[in-house]
Amino acid sequence: MPLATQIAPHLPFLRRYARALVGSQEQGDQLVEATLAAIVADPSSFPTDVAPNLGLYKCFQAVFDADALVPAAADGGSSFESVAAARLAALMPKSRQALLLGAMEGFTVADSAWLLGCSEAEVRAHVAQALADIERQTRARVLIIEDEPIIAMHLETIVRDLGHDVTGIATTLTEAMSAFHAEPPGLVLADIQLADASSGIDAVKAMLAERPVPVIFITAFPERLLTGERPEPTFLITKPFQVPTVEAAISQAMFFNSTARVGG
């Protein structure tokens, strides 16, 4: 099969990888272009004993000099992308490459090791380092607003298992506001129907009026939230909830540092 035909389907993914790696579309494209130019100049340099996508990434690695890498400020892209780029920029270059190759591009550890020219153990260490760094970046202090003690304890367990801290458990609007002021949280998990018939929505409105904070609503009454008024763009989980759903919502809210819905 002609080389161009083999390479073409993998270019969008290489572009994505380059963009995530250097943090800018322009620089990423320059690198991909340089990679292609190198292959054009010397087609025999393209590894033929491996799958074409591996060969392409290997050529890219040859062009790309990790030490000279200065992460650029993200140029445009979605707000999710700029947040993700900022998170990646804080990682060590090798860790970032290992994480992107493994987690985002889905290469096996053996493939990543071959691409990066290091041992599998080193790749694992780099990935672990990257995950630990991101976990540290996204570690949050969580305020739980929930009037049913059993559910509150359950949520607390989920939050702690994810490595976050719980600043407090509030059962009423007043308690929620004083907990919010005593220890500003990085994430709020809010029920809507509270103990003294006050509303979690009002509590969240009052908090958002003071400063932006990611919010996840966990409620048996989703229709009360979806009224078309603020605060609408939120994560909304209906009770009874599935633990993985809550975990995914928390991870996503913290990773993107936003209350917005993604995808769908």
Place this chain on the structure above:
Amino acid sequence: MASSIPPKSSSRLPGAASQSAAERDIGALLRVAFAEAEAAKLPQAFIDLLDRLGQDEAVVTPAPEGLSDTEFKNQLSAVIAPLRIYARSISGSVDLADDLVQEALLKAWSARGRYRAGTNMRAWTYVILRNHYFSQVRRARFKGEWDEFTADLLLAQPVNQEAHIALSDVQRGLLQLPDLQREALILVGAGGMAYEEVAEICGCAVGTIKSRVARGRAALAAMMETGNLPSRQSGSTAANAAPMVDQIMNQVETLRHG
């Protein structure tokens, strides 16, 4: 989150099987964040380079690519409305049409690898829907239509032979009531007048009319239930009853218009 990643991608991710849950989650989030970079059109510089790469070989241009999943989804959702119209026009049934569209969309999605970018998405999905519809029709020849509701209407006609008898029973029953009760019952029940109007006509309090109507109704109902009615052949016959009722009704009419 992970569910929004199309299944096709997983075959691209051989490493995912051996990854920790945390790593897979981060991977999914990163793919969402950088989805634009993947879906964007390749810069012309890349295409030119690919062309140069292919020049010494038999095939010059890269093979037409399939669309990325994101782009395919966008194009597919754009044709949903025309598809529904088309499905309704060929099937002639709203329910069946929506089933057809759903099936066609499913088939299109699972066959998205065979769709070539730049060809006509609408025509492609129409063909899928049409083929599916005709294979359904072929199969449906051996099935009968059974609509529970229509069948009920056809098979069970309520009996109406007894209505006349019931009516004459009521008329005879009415004649057994005391005059005042009968008057009140007919004015309110058959005449459809308000209690206040009847009270004015009869020259008494509203409460009185209400109680007369209630007592009359109860007595009449008891008579109907027990069948405790004068025989049809006896003195005050149904033949006499009818003109009497008519007479009262005429009075009601005059009162109304007067």
